[in-house]
Amino acid sequence: MHDSQYLGYAAGIITTLAFLPQVFRIIRTRKTRDISLLWAFAMNTGIILWLFYGIAKNDLPMIAANSISLVLLMIILYCKLRFR
Template identity: 65%
Template sequence: MYYYSSEMLGFAAGIITTLALLPQAVKIMATRQTRDISLVWAVSMNIGIVLWLLYGLEKNDLPMIAANSVSLLLLFVILLFKLRYR
């Protein structure tokens, strides 16, 4: 039987979902093109991730805090570029 902790599962999920944002953020920074990014999506994702981060802080859940902190940084960059280059 393979043993894993729920914390390891949380870190794995956080790494995968956070890294999924990286190619989009890098592409936007390189091309300065954001026309295919919805402003409503960018704003709502930032708000949602802030709420998930607050929830993780309340629960003292390190995987949730780490993943959502990095996700928030990437999503904030996407939002800033969307506002600047629309």
């Protein structure tokens, strides 16, 4: 594994795990007022494209990170629509 792969995995792990405290906070408080719906919608759309980009470039850190981020962002978007 090249050194840059480690960097990619570290970046992917951090930006992916970053969504966990946000998901926990929303589920605990059931409040999403300060979160932009457009942000949540655009992030889901964009992360799907990053995932396809990772697949196109056969880039494992990007594929792994964006797959998990997408699941967490779908939860955030669902909660934003559910708990207005």
